[in-house]
Amino acid sequence: MAKDSSNSFVRFRDAGFSYDGKRFVFQNLNLEVPQGQFLCLLGGNGSGKSTIAKHIDALLVPDEGAVEVFGKDTANPEFTYFIRSNAGLVFQNPDDQLVASLIENDVAFGPENLGIPNPELRQRVTDALAEVGLQGFEEHETFALSGGQKQRVAIAGILAMDPAILILDEATAMLDPRGRKGLMRVVRQLHQEGMTIVMITHFMEEAASAQRVVVLDEGQVRMDGTPQEVLVRADELQQLSLEVPFACRLSLLLRQRGVNVPVCITDDALKEELCALSSTM
Amino acid sequence: MRLEFDDVSYSYEGKSAEKKRKGKKEQAAKAQWGNAPDARWALRHVSFAVEPGEFLGIAGHTGSGKSTLLQHMNGLVHPTEGQVLADGASLARKEVAAEVRSQVGLVFQYPENQLFAATVFDDVAFGPRNMGLGEDEVARRVEEALGQVGLPFEQLKDRSPFSLSGGQQRRVAFAGVLAMEPDILVLDEPAAGLDPRSREDFLDMVSRFHAQGATVVMASHSMDDLAARCTRILVLSEGEVYLSGAPCEVFSDGERLKAVGLGLPSPAAFAEALRKEGFPLEEGFFSEEQLADAIARALTPAAGGKGEAPLS
Structure with missing residues (x-):
């Protein structure tokens, strides 16, 4: 294997990890994320998704094989600081990651620890809050926020660190449809600006907007491809505790009823197909 | 048990109420959260019952x-105004809250x-x-x-x-x-x-x-x-029903x-979007299966002349 991995931001090489030294969460895992890619990791509870996310942030290091982030070995303590300050990880539960009582202090916590001086620090906090739709909330208290608002504060705290790769570990799980759409817009925008994104989610509609979808089961890559290739495989996905997007379910139900539509992964695509069918009648 | 919300409002303490509460005695007595000009109402005049x-x-x-x-609903939080009743007894009373919990x-x-x-x-x-x-x-x-x-x-x-x-x-x-x-x-x-x-x-x-x-x-x-x-x-919005x-x-x-x-549930949202595009879908509220049936019906010509597969 070529040693130079300048184009590859994340590389798992025959990696294996076990929490208890007995049962491996994943083993012989090979996974590569090129710079600038928007990757979505899918898998049931316990499939190893979150453990993989923690490896990208060097919070965990593999027991076997190696994980390289930005071409640097995560097991080498010399690189830990560099990797962690450039890979931002947003966890599942915002209550676990808010550290301050005022929103501005919480968002500033990360960049302040990186030694960012004022006034840049202040600017970053303002910008990050604007990106998640919480502009003007600087002096609000974090405890009085709803779950979804807390999650957006947590994400702003990561964005303020200006990371090169953003890892979202079910970060949208607690948001309402509007909040989720808003956050997905932020994620897509960050991706367009060149950010590498690894998103873990259970929402198939979100997976549909990624460039690449990887489905995990028992620490193994079971499917890997574009959303259009992966998300339509209903039977396989169901076996892996997942479901297919609504548009895909409806396409399949329609085909069972003799309606000649391709299996679509987005509502818009299916809508167009149906309208085309209807206009030829 | 029937749980009834009777004109319940709840406010998180605003800064001015907090100041009052920390102030002199007679001021503190007046420091009702709801009366503070900067009170933030999480619930406002909510009345309904859980049957x-x-x-x-x-x-x-x-x-x-x-x-x-x-x-x-179990007396963990008490209304700033109004009351929550369990079979008619107010949760503001400690023994009722203990029972309800x-x-x-x-x-x-x-x-x-x-x-x-x-x-x-x-x-x-x-x-x-x-x-x-x-x-x-x-x-x-x-x-x-x-x-x-x-x-x-x-x-x-x-x-x-x-x-x-x-x-x-x-x-x-x-x-x-x-x-x-x-x-x-x-x-x-x-x-x-x-x-x-x-x-x-x-x-x-x-x-x-x-x-x-x-x-x-x-x-x-x-x-x-x-x-x-x-x-x-x-459906709640801004603390109101x-x-x-x-x-x-x-x-x-x-x-x-x-x-x-x-938003609407996925089938209802999709049905609405289709109708907006002029797709001849009947009115109604659908589950996924029902929606598929309705779309198939709309696409099957009454005389069945277009060679489309028949309904299963």
Whole structure:
């Protein structure tokens, strides 16, 4: 294997990890994320998704094989600081990651620890809050926020660190449809600006907007491809505790009823197909 | 038990009330949260009742007051104004609240975060023990509750809850509430963070409790889940009751829901989008299967002359 991995931001090489030294969460895992890619990791509870996310942030290091982030070995303590300050990880539960009582202090916590001086620090906090739709909330208290608002504060705290790769570990799980759409817009925008994104989610509609979808089961890559290739495989996905997007379910139900539509992964695509069918009648 | 909200308002303390409260004695007496000019109302003039045996869904966008509303249901939080009544008795009275707390089982968001005991058994037994039940009764209830949530009692009772998977941890936390044998189950986003299959399994379990006669109140962001499972839906917006009714009534008007940041269940949203494009779809409220049927009907010419496959 070529040693130079300048184009590859994340590389798992025959990696294996076990929490208890007995049962491996994943083993012989090979996974590569090129710079600038928007990757979505899918898998049931316990499939190893979150453990993989923690490896990208060097919070965990593999027991076997190696994980390289930005071409640097995560097991080498010399690189830990560099990797962690450039890979931002947003966890599942915002209550676990808010550290301050005022929103501005919480968002500033990360960049302040990186030694960012004022006034840049202040600017970053303002910008990050604007990106998640919480502009003007600087002096609000974090405890009085709803779950979804807390999650957006947590994400702003990561964005303020200006990371090169953003890892979202079910970060949208607690948001309402509007909040989720808003956050997905932020994620897509960050991706367009060149950010590498690894998103873990259970929402198939979100997976549909990624460039690449990887489905995990028992620490193994079971499917890997574009959303259009992966998300339509209903039977396989169901076996892996997942479901297919609504548009895909409806396409399949329609085909069972003799309606000649391709299996679509987005509502818009299916809508167009149906309208085309209807206009030829 | 019938839980009634009588003109309930709830306010988080604003800065000026806080100042007053910390000020001189007579000022402090006047420091009612609700009267402060900068009071932030989480709930405002909320009146409704949870009827025995219903499956009530609570919808509302982030920050609409769903969680605050649920916390009023067992006297965990008291109204700033108005009152919550359990069979007519106000929860403001301590002895009523104490009684209601064992009858209204409240399951928070991410309840697995509240697991704390060394073994699964001790964790589930915590509630019943605090109710002053004997060890025999406690053991019976723990075994039954774990069975109800589909966890093997013998295999898990002595294990640390923290060694279980996320989905199992949530079931243990849920069992802890069931072991108190509540009349009313109050669930705040019970399926958040679970994978699709665990999610369906968990919600099926909740539906089963309802079918067996329990009253269930469930807050959720998923309009699909609410539409498929609830008998009545209450929509909150900015702390006020915005809509209330059967799913087919609440979800009959997409614009009204969009105005408060909510969407329609997927089939209803898709049906509405199709109609907007001029697709000849009949009116009505659909499940996924019903929607597929209706679309197939619309695409099958009455005379059947176009060579399209017939309806199955």
